[in-house]
Amino acid sequence: MDQPRAAARLRVLLGQLGRRSAGAVIAHPTSGAVPPAGFHPQQFQYTRDNSVLTLEQRQFYEDNGFLVIKKLVSDADIECFRNEFERICRKEVEPMRLVVMRDVTIAKSEYVPSEKMITKVQDFQEDEELFRYCTLPEVLKYVECFTGPNIMAMHTMLINKPPDSGKKTSCHPLHQDLHYFPFRPSNNIVCAWTAMEHIDRNNGCLAVLPGTHKSSLKPHHYPQWEEEGVNGIFHGIEDDDENNDQVHLVVEKGDTVFFHPLLIHGSGRNKTQGFQKVTALVSSKQSQPLRDMMDPGQEATTLASRDDILITNAFSPKIIDRKGK
Numbered sequence: 001m002d003q004p005r006a007a008a009r010l011r012v013l014l015g016q017l018g019r020r021s022a023g024a025v026i027a028h029p030t031s032g033a034v035p036p037a038g039f040h041p042q043q044f045q046y047t048r049d050n051s052v053l054t055l056e057q058r059q060f061y062e063d064n065g066f067l068v069i070k071k072l073v074s075d076a077d078i079e080c081f082r083n084e085f086e087r088i089c090r091k092e093v094e095p096m097r098l099v100v101m102r103d104v105t106i107a108k109s110e111y112v113p114s115e116k117m118i119t120k121v122q123d124f125q126e127d128e129e130l131f132r133y134c135t136l137p138e139v140l141k142y143v144e145c146f147t148g149p150n151i152m153a154m155h156t157m158l159i160n161k162p163p164d165s166g167k168k169t170s171c172h173p174l175h176q177d178l179h180y181f182p183f184r185p186s187n188n189i190v191c192a193w194t195a196m197e198h199i200d201r202n203n204g205c206l207a208v209l210p211g212t213h214k215s216s217l218k219p220h221h222y223p224q225w226e227e228e229g230v231n232g233i234f235h236g237i238e239d240d241d242e243n244n245d246q247v248h249l250v251v252e253k254g255d256t257v258f259f260h261p262l263l264i265h266g267s268g269r270n271k272t273q274g275f276q277k278v279t280a281l282v283s284s285k286q287s288q289p290l291r292d293m294m295d296p297g298q299e300a301t302t303l304a305s306r307d308d309i310l311i312t313n314a315f316s317p318k319i320i321d322r323k324g325k
């Protein structure tokens, strides 16, 4: 159909639909010469077509499996999340479904209500304040670059990495997050990891192996320092040779790392006396019913069936409603 005829037809249709200003409609070709703003003509596998990422950013994620966006989350929001975490530690609030993890070195000691007793809280979907992180438009805008629209929060965590006990217990061995996830497809999943303070090798920054998101899911097991003490289900990949290519991500407060669930990554020991904090969201494109997202071989798998210790958390996905945010 030529353009004037198409425009006329569209005017009629809009008129029939009761729209007032159909007269201003101009027909644009739907294929051919004029690409939309932000359209990148290459074949991309790990990122979606939208106008948020630059071509360089897209290419970087495609090649490396991660992308750092500087200063994405405001200091004010981070302060709110920090305060809420401290309230949880003091047991002033006890959100439903929250999984509280203590470092293995203090797991059996008496609980004293302070941030020193809690290494991580997981599945904070029912905590209104912490879950606000998962609804921040500035975060979701980037999440959608990897998942596409209609997002679900599959897993959430606030990490409070304690000073190392001297036994590497604060380390998180190199692993692929997909090892823990009973849902697929992997290219619809992304983790957003936001530094709540300056993080470098001194307090145990993220270490990544660029490009490993293109590999398959590897066997995981407890790392060799297990005898000295490792946290329950902190599994690592078996192939230690790959450690040589580690890149350490030094980040500032608010910087956010987006990474693919097959990217091999981990974090080092915290050699400071402070408790290093991070908040993170694993999200996936929505698919209903949820079982459609399950890998056939993994259908019944949750973290609980993966280990000898009793892990109480299962995945309780929550749809992220972007309206009005």
Ligand SMILES: CCCCCCCC(=O)SCCNC(=O)CCNC(=O)[C@H](O)C(C)(C)COP(=O)(O)OP(=O)(O)OC[C@H]1O[C@@H](n2cnc3c(N)ncnc32)[C@H](O)[C@@H]1OP(=O)(O)O
Residues within 6 Å of the ligand: 099, 100, 101, 102, 103, 104, 107, 108, 120, 122, 155, 156, 157, 177, 180, 191, 230, 231, 232, 233, 234, 235, 280, 281, 282, 309, 310, 311, 312, 313
């Ligand atoms: C957003 C990014 C997503 C990325 C996901 C993939 C990366 C990961 O998160 S990997 C790690 C994932 N796993 C976890 O985080 C869970 C680890 N820990 C926990 O969930 C809890 O601490 C859990 C379930 C073990 C204990 O909870 P709970 O049952 O309430 O505690 P509690 O009753 O005090 O302890 C039960 C037993 O576990 C032991 N235990 C507690 N904490 C630990 C620990 N950190 N390590 C080993 N054992 C532990 C206790 O000593 C106790 O043992 P026993 O029965 O012999 O006395």
Ligand SMILES: O=C(O)CCC(=O)C(=O)O
Residues within 6 Å of the ligand: 159, 161, 172, 177, 206, 265, 266, 267, 278
């Ligand atoms: O921030 C960290 O300590 C590492 C977190 C991590 O690797 C994970 O949760 O998958």
